[in-house]
Amino acid sequence: MDNNNSITNPSSIVNILTLRYDPNLKPNLPVKNSNDFLPFESRINIELIEKSISDYIKQKLVNFDGNEISIALSGGVDSTLVLSILRKTKPDINIKAVSIKFADSVDETTDAAKIAETFNAEHHIVNLENYLSELPKAISIIKMPFWDLHWYYVVKKSQTLSTVLISGDGGDELFGGYTFRYEKFLSLTNDTSTPLEKVIAYLKCHERDRVPDQEKIFDQKSKFSWESIHKLLLPYFDNTLSRLEQVFLADYNGKLLYNFNPINTSVIKNFGMQLLTPILNDELISIGPHIKDSEKYDQLNNIGKLPLRQILKQNGHDSLVGKKKLGFNVNTINLWKSHGHSLCKNFLIDSRVVNDGWISNDWITKHIDNPELDVRYVNKFLGILAFEIWYRLFVTKEMNSNTTLD
Numbered sequence: 185m186d187n188n189n190s191i192t193n194p195s196s197i198v199n200i201l202t203l204r205y206d207p208n209l210k211p212n213l214p215v216k217n218s219n220d221f222l223p224f225e226s227r228i229n230i231e232l233i234e235k236s237i238s239d240y241i242k243q244k245l246v247n248f249d250g251n252e253i254s255i256a257l258s259g260g261v262d263s264t265l266v267l268s269i270l271r272k273t274k275p276d277i278n279i280k281a282v283s284i285k286f287a288d289s290v291d292e293t294t295d296a297a298k299i300a301e302t303f304n305a306e307h308h309i310v311n312l313e314n315y316l317s318e319l320p321k322a323i324s325i326i327k328m329p330f331w332d333l334h335w336y337y338v339v340k341k342s343q344t345l346s347t348v349l350i351s352g353d354g355g356d357e358l359f360g361g362y363t364f365r366y367e368k369f370l371s372l373t374n375d376t377s378t379p380l381e382k383v384i385a386y387l388k389c390h391e392r393d394r395v396p397d398q399e400k401i402f403d404q405k406s407k408f409s410w411e412s413i414h415k416l417l418l419p420y421f422d423n424t425l426s427r428l429e430q431v432f433l434a435d436y437n438g439k440l441l442y443n444f445n446p447i448n449t450s451v452i453k454n455f456g457m458q459l460l461t462p463i464l465n466d467e468l469i470s471i472g473p474h475i476k477d478s479e480k481y482d483q484l485n486n487i488g489k490l491p492l493r494q495i496l497k498q499n500g501h502d503s504l505v506g507k508k509k510l511g512f513n514v515n516t517i518n519l520w521k522s523h524g525h526s527l528c529k530n531f532l533i534d535s536r537v538v539n540d541g542w543i544s545n546d547w548i549t550k551h552i553d554n555p556e557l558d559v560r561y562v563n564k565f566l567g568i569l570a571f572e573i574w575y576r577l578f579v580t581k582e583m584n585s586n587t588t589l590d
Contacts, residue, residue, distance in 0.1 A: 194407045197542060200329060201401065201567050202413055204393050205442035212449055213441055213464065216473060218423035221433045223476040233468065234269065234495045240465040241273045244458075245348075254342035255305070255350045256335075257281040259296035261361070261489050261496070261505050262352025266462050268501050270350060271303040279305035280345040284334050287313045288518035299504050310341050314523050315514055316566075316589050320573050324585035325454045326447050329574035331566040334514070335444075336451050343455040353448065354464035357440045358472030360432065360480030360488040365389040367486050369431055379422035383414050386421070386434060395560045397547070401568070405541040428477040436473065463492075520562040527589050528552060528565050531572045536580055543568055 199206045245253075255270065257263045270279065281300040285293045293309050300307035315334075322336040323329065342349045356362055372385035387394070395401070402408040420434035445464075452459040481488045496502045516524075529552065537543045548568070551561055576583035 194405060194542075195412065197329075197571065198402065198406050198408050198412070199416070201564070201571065202394055202398060202408075203390075203416075203438070204330070204567075205439045206328070207416055207437075207442055209442050209446060211441040212445055214469065215441065216433060216436050217419075218425050218430075218433060221425055221429050221473045223429065224471075224474045228471070228475045228479055228491060230491055230494050230498070232471075233491055236465060236467045237266065237269050237462040238273050240462045240467075241270055241350075241460065244460050245274065248348065250347060251276075252278045252280060252346040253348045253350060254280040254282055254346045256338045256342070256352070257283050257296045257300060257305070257307075258352075259283070259292045259299055259505070260352070261492050262355030262463060264299050264352075264501065264505050265355070265492050265496055266350060266352045267299065267303050267305060268496065268499060269462070271305070272499075279303065280342070281305040281307045282338050282341050282345070283307065283309050284337060285309050285311045286315060286334075286514040286519075287311075288522065289515035290513050292513060295504075295506075302501070302504060308341060308345065310337050312337060312514075314590065315519055316523055316527060316569075319570065319589055320577065320583060320587045321585050322451075323570060323574050324577055326450045327574075327578070328447070329567070329571040330443065330447065331570035332514075333447065333451075335448050339451045339455050339457060343457050347456075348458045348460060349452065350460045350462065351448070352463055353444060353461045354440065354468070354472075355489055355492055357432075357436045358463065358468060359475070359492050360428075360477065360490070362431075362435060363481065363486050363488040365435075366428060366431060366481055366483070366488070370427065370483070373427055375427070377427075379418055380414060382421040382427065382430065383417045386417060386431065387413075389431075392560055392563050395564050400547050401544060401564065403538070403541045403544045406543070426477060428481065432473065432477065432480075516559050516562045516566070520557065520565070523589070524562060524566055524569070525552070528569050531569055532565075535572055536575050537568070537572050540575075540579075542575075543571070 193208060196206045196208050255263065255267055257267060283293045283296040285291055297307050319331060322333040339349060368389045369385055372388060373382050399408055417434060420437065421430045425433065448459065480490055482490060493502060496505065532548050535543065538545045551557065573583065577585060
């Protein structure tokens with residue numbers, strides 16, 4: 185969804201506000217089909233995965249003459265694993281670990297600090313009191329209407345510490361990290377479910393991405409239809425893969441390709457840094473999808489990313505990470521109460537996207553002042569706020585990208 189053609193492409197707006205990604209984009213990573221997820225007959229060699237990550241780091245840093253590297257450290261499996269292999273591969277390098285502390289949210293920086301200390305990394309915490317404050321600047325960089333842009337703050341801090349930033353991107357999609365989704369999907373489907381039934385179940389596993397009255401959000405210019413949304417997802421569920429493998433296929437071809445990776449790449453370029461993604465190296469992108477679902481995901485205990493956890497265990501670091509994936513950890517309800525509601529009132533009462541026929545004013549007025557608004561509606565309002573800001577930046581061009589939302 186770039187700022188030139190998206191105005192005449194209603195599907196991009198509908199996709200972003202319904203799926204939180206836009207398949208109309210040209211991805212940086214390879215698109216996968218069902219053949220790419222056919223499982224290997226033999227078990228995966230764990231040592232091969234660790235060596236692949238280590239070799240990628242060595243290759244990318246072969247001509248690196250600096251002594252400082254930053255890493256985005258969440259405290260989860262992926263970033264912890266990458267940090268451990270980075271330290272093993274480059275024992276003398278000065279590592280700067282960057283974590284985000286969201287106001288009024290679960291604080292994972294204490295765990296991240298312990299992990300940083302374990303691998304002799306200097307830990308830096310970015311305290312975000314108002315997560316939405318620099319949204320116009322972030323949107324002006326990525327040129328897409330997304331609001332959950334914690335990566336912007338990670339890179340903004342990292343570029344003051346080094347010229348290279350390493351991330352653990354790709355672990356969830358290649359090695360089965362979205363356990364909350366798998367468990368629910370399996371409970372909603374069975375082996376006789378039709379492809380369309382599985383698509384509908386898959387969408388139900390992304391409840392925070394949409395609201396029960398999703399179709400009423402849009403006005404006539406957006407041309408919303410569930411049929412068009414289902415059509416995008418059907419190829420991932422109309423094949424001979426197992427149900428879990430179908431979910432892995434859909435997940436890979438979703439937010440990773442059309443949200444996380446393009447956003448991260450745009451922000452990195454803006455700040456003039458080099459981004460290293462050791463888990464998303466060519467070799468693991470090729471072999472990761474072929475690993476059997478039972479080797480990625482422990483269905484009985486609902487634990488994912490088994491190969492990555494095994495590498496941590498073999499190196500004596502498995503106690504550093506928990507078994508539960510928290511996901512995006514800003515508390516959106518508290519964010520709504522502290523800043524989101526007032527900002528949405530300010531921008532959406534006289535909304536350009538409403539006046540120009542994209543978003544329904546009736547939907548906004550019905551829900552915006554609900555004192556018990558649930559998290560799905562909060563997420564949707566913040567998505568519409570991002571659309572409004574994007575619209576004022578690139579369509580009406582009345583907004584300065586340096587505007588802060590306080």
